[in-house]
Amino acid sequence: MTMAMIAVMIGGPWLGALVVWAVGDKREKLQHWLAVLFSAVAGAAAIVLIPNATSEAIVKIPVGGAFGDFTFVPDGLGVFLSVIATVIGSLAVVFSTSYMKGEASLGRYYAFVLFFIGAMVGLVLSSNLLLIFFFWEITALCSYALIAFHNDDPKAVRGGVKALIITSIGGVGLLVGALVLFAYTGSFDLNTFLGASGTIPANILSLLAFGFLIAAAAKSAQFPFQTWLPDAMEAPSPISALIHAATMVNAGVYLLARTFPAFQGVPFWREAVMIVGTLSAILAAVMALTANDLKRVLAYSTVSQLGYMVYAIGAGGVFASQFHLFSHSIFKALLFLGAGAVIHSIGTRDMLEMGGVGRKLPLVKWVFIIGSLALAGLPILNGFWSKELILEAGLKGGPAWLYVLMVIVAGLTALYTARCVWLVFFGEPRTEYHVHPAGIGMKVALIPLALAALVSWIAVGPFSALLGERTLPYHEIEQTSLATVIHEILTLPTLIALLVIGLGILLWFTRSKMEGLINGLRSIRWASEKSFGFEALNTAFVEVTNNIAEALRSTQTGILNWNVFAIAASLIILFVILVLGG
């Protein structure tokens, strides 16, 4: 049964991709329905799998040689993330039925969305590192294809190629890790590795640990690879929801969480992970504060929230990080789809051109506010509980100065969230825009997400059971209950954090009276709009490569004499080497 479910979760969407593509763009309605059907079936299969989670390999296809066994293990972590991928993914598909109505090339759109969802499930359920890398690169391919969906827009193409290149550069870290692991253990199996990580030489283990960290940072858009995610905003909004909440960026955090038991003893690894997380959280929060593009604000907030998860893993709070991932998927999908509804309705992404949208789109306003409060971390929404768990883990497992920084970032989060909600939904319209009502598919996707953002934290008990000893033998996650968590969280540090969050919100509403502070913030605005120089670094890198390539073209002279000369010269060089070497 479990085997069939795994097949349905990966094969279902992939088959769906082929079917939707084969149906052809002339039958648009059918394409919408088929896409919903295939993604929903995968989602149902994932939910059915929850009680059947196990640490045993359910599917094992021996391929042999350099490829190992293609193994799939539906353990707690894998099942949890595949539920996120398929359920949130299908809500994004449902949303798309309204959002993408009448768009050209729908077949290509849905094919890649379904391919993406299936690949993400494969990525989290596989325990063979070759397969993980395989699915890892497929998600990169899909994100590239979807970000650049509007191929005529050079910005979209640039964003797509950038996402592909940066995540693939990081992927080299995973590649090296996987290959070296195979060289030393003769197997690509992650669980074998977790069980026997002590037998691997220390320097090789650190190579693996840092290689995987680079890969995870690139995939989850963490420092110093964060630049691709904001540019990925050129994608249609449901794709942003898919990338930010259901698939892509979760993969990096997943990889770190999955391999944490093996790497926690590697010198400086945990510190490096925490610093990467904290830096990403701070830089992105500041950038979110100064951005005026609605989707960009949300993109930076994703980088920042992923920073929290990465930080938590470094501090040893794997459970807290995954719980925040759970909450974040829900509220971030909600926010992106809400933003999508706003953008679809009024046709701009610039918040300065909005204002007062709430009166025209009351449902969207309320669900967006719910999502924002969860993002800001206000009780009793899901973001509150998980963020507090992370801060608690950080206090326990990490240095105090990082903890203080993360609490301040919580305040910044509240500030930029308040700013975003206010600029979009309240006040007077700043331009004359025309409002289209939200489609039925949009509403169907938004309401369950809003409800989930309100109540998903209640499931903390079963969630800890899913990630517990039974399915994840190496992670030492204790089973907990709602009462324990509430008890743990309602302590002094939480109150301090809440105070800072409150201050953040207060800061927005008293902005007219806080001249000094606002001016102080303005001074960093310039740096933040230049994304602290990282964008310039990227550009310089591309330029240098292009210049070298251009210069090298002169070696292709087209003159036969030079060509023959090159042959003679290489022969002579080889002989010289032979004489010197021999």
Next chain:
Amino acid sequence: MNPTLLFQDLIILPFAAAVIIYLVGRISLRKEKDWGFSVARALAVFSLLIEGCLLYFAVKFALQTGGIYLDVGEVSLMLDGIGLVLTAVVLFLGLMVTLFSVDYMAGEKGEEKYYALLLSTIGSIIGLGLAFDLFTLWIWFEAMAISTFLLVAFYNDEPPSLEAGIKYLVQSAVGSALVLLGIALIFSQAGSTSFAVIWQAASMSAPMILIGGILLIVGFGVKTALVPLHTWLPDAHSQAPSGISAMLSGIVIEAGMIAMLRSLSFMGRIEFNWGAVLLVFGCLNILVGNLLALRQTEVKRLLAYSSLVHVGYMLVGFGVGFWYGQANGATGGFFHLITHSLMKGLAFLAAGALLYALHLKNNEHVPLTLSDLNGASRKYPLAAFALSVALLALGGLPPLAGFMSKWQILVAAASAKNTLMIIVIIFVGLNSVLSLGYYAPIVNRLYRRETSAAVENGKPIPVMMIVPLLLLVLAVVVIGLWPAAMDFFTTKATASLLYPFFY
């Protein structure tokens, strides 16, 4: 079954067919009828299918009896793993190219010569795969060079095409001269060109064989397009008819590499690090090829440079195999040879289909540029899809074939367990990413909504041209999902290559 007969048939059939095709074409031309060309095309396809059946029986027979070989005086022939890979690949690719060419070449001046030369190219590559002494190897190598030269310069009233042909001819001739010199030196020490004798002689300190070996690397290296011996390649690949570009890139340059590896495998006992030489050339090819491709604006030229890169990957695999005795390296090298012939064959044929529809059919002999491709998917969905699959596969993205073969090569490098090889892996990995920098934007161009003027004036692509594209797409995807499918070929070839080298 009689091995003598089998060998004779395998080698004679393509050449016999070539002669018949040429005669049939000429006769019908003389009578001013065009039935001869249909017969010529059908004969070409038919003889390749028969050749495939012959190969099947030969392999079956070889597996039963533990190998088949034939010695006629100083000439020896043998069907081993290396020959099997080369023969199977050239037959499959040759068949695809022939099917593709049916419409592509229809009505070109000298169509009968085209098929005759194509078959004799295939025949000489098969001969090269079966040759088991150095001199025979060289004879086939030359035969291949001659038939491909005529194909490169096929459009012989187009100056660029002639220029490419001359460059190819002169540089090949320089390479051949070096090979011949190398053979002479080796013969002077070993007293024979038989591989077994060379293997014996190479066990001692053998300076002449060592120098001969280096001459062979450079000589065969011209055909293999090692950097900096590659300068003929971009012109030849882009000026030849597209089917021939696919053959050149998919198998001809690899045949040069096989000739080189085959010879080197019998010099393994000389104290010289052959593997390191291959590895250095491999890395150089990858880097230079990528950088040269990055700023290209002509599609076929870009694909030609990407051939340098992929030869580089194979050389890295073989280099690691020779240097560290990692069987996976050689297996990966052969695997990449197979997948590359499928991917690059697909890429050139798909680009060729577009070139045909956008330019050739409109009687324009101009190169296909990147901007011509804008929006091609709207009018040519299948050709655009095939080209996208080929490019993404070449860039090493899963679930396509190129990913798996690169993976196997890199597994071998990692298994050497040293820092240098980890650096090589990172180098290769980053270069693979760099290659996405020129492949990915092409795919975006294909899927634009705004079409280029060339696409708008384009003619339809005939169905017969699409069939080989779809077959190749299927192969690229299936191997990407099931890499073990090629194990039969690659492991046998590895055994043939590494066994003499290490014993």
